[in-house]
Amino acid sequence: MTLFNRHNRYRNQLSAYVDNQLSAGDTKAVDQHLATCDACRQELEGLRAIALAVRDLPSVAAPRSFALTPELVGERPAPARERLPQFAGGMRLAGAALAVALAVVLTGDVTNVPLGGDGGQSERSATADMMLETDNSVIDNGSDFAASPASQPPADAASEDPKTQEQLDAAGRDSDNCPVASGEGGDSGVASATAPAVTTAPEPVGVTATPAAGVDKGVTAGDCVPAAGGIDSPAVGAPDGQAEGGADDKSAESLSQADDGGLSTVRVIEIALAVALAAVLISVLATAVANRRTPR
């Protein structure tokens, strides 16, 4: 029994023995066993013969060169970079969502001013505070704004539709000119701006932490001012168009009143949104630059 076990153990080592892959001690032990075991000697010869036969198969050459061309490999995506576009894509989506939110607030602002009294404005200033705290709520509130002005004044909405679209486009273009706002993100944001900020809203949850930090840095504030200004101007211009468009004197008066008191509150919201947007854009830029510099 013990003898049979030992025989099996040696038998299993014969291939490694053929390949010279046994330790000196094991080789010696197998040698000793072979001297006394016909079956193992026979097995050894068979294994050796088959190994040699395979080794002696006619050699094959590659039928052609497998040299790589730039077309074959394309742009080599570094493994680290492979995952980053998704992250950057998320950030861009967040930027687009913020841009949409900003556009929506602007639109809501412009369309609401003639109708909404003080109540509407204080409501908005409350939401402005919330926006400054969490970016999530920025987007949620933004989408609320999208819903309310569109449904509340149907008549106005109908007459103003082209104007609204222009503003949205302007906002979209502004965000495109802003540091990054990648083409895809910006485009999709603008395209869907009229209705569905809701769909983009859930996406950027993971991103929201960074912009807050960015805002604190003050570097971003400087960058944002032109953006906010750029977006502001069409908003200011819009009421004129509205007045011309057949709104009565009363609404024109309320507009001028709003110019003094109300617009400043709304502007706070707009600037806050613009700051958040710029912060997201800058963090997108920063990650992109960092990725490029990551040593491979």
Place this chain on the structure above:
Amino acid sequence: MVETQPDEQDLIARSRDGDLAAFNRLVERYQNPLYKLCLRMLSAPQAAEDAAQDAFISAYRSIERFRGATFRAWLFRIAANACYDELRRRRSRPAVSLDAPVGEEDTLAIDLPNPGPSPEEHAQRSELNRALKRSLAALPDEQRLTIVLCDVQGLDYAEIAVAMNVSLGTVKSRVSRARSRLRELVQEHGELLPDRFRHASEERDP
């Protein structure tokens, strides 16, 4: 274990930096053995060609992940994976095979006869090779890869361990099992084989 040579290290380093010309020198160096591995694994020239090309492409794309001491084994692992992919595809749609039938892939290749062998010996050798190829093709994939790495490519066990991503002990038992199984298959297939494949010891012992 065969260490990667210094000039190879240099080529690898340059390939990491995206130097395609440097990588192509590695391709040049390894395309014959790598194609051979694919051919023995797949037994079909066109599929082997595709697998070899795929292997080089993915090697280039992931060369920054190469940290090992032996580039050859790492490269073979990638080639083996490309072959496994093809075998899996083949199994998922077994009817579609326009390639040459198994084992016939290089019957047209004329072995340059060694100065010595007589016509009979040569015929015997061809018969043996056919039987070997058929038997190789009949082995389970993993055992076939083991034989290809060990006996076709001549890797040592440490390199095989890298190429198959297993331990040395596992390599040892895999080689042992694969070789025994191959021997059985050759014996089944090759009734006209030289005696030494069937009565190895009798030939030696008077």
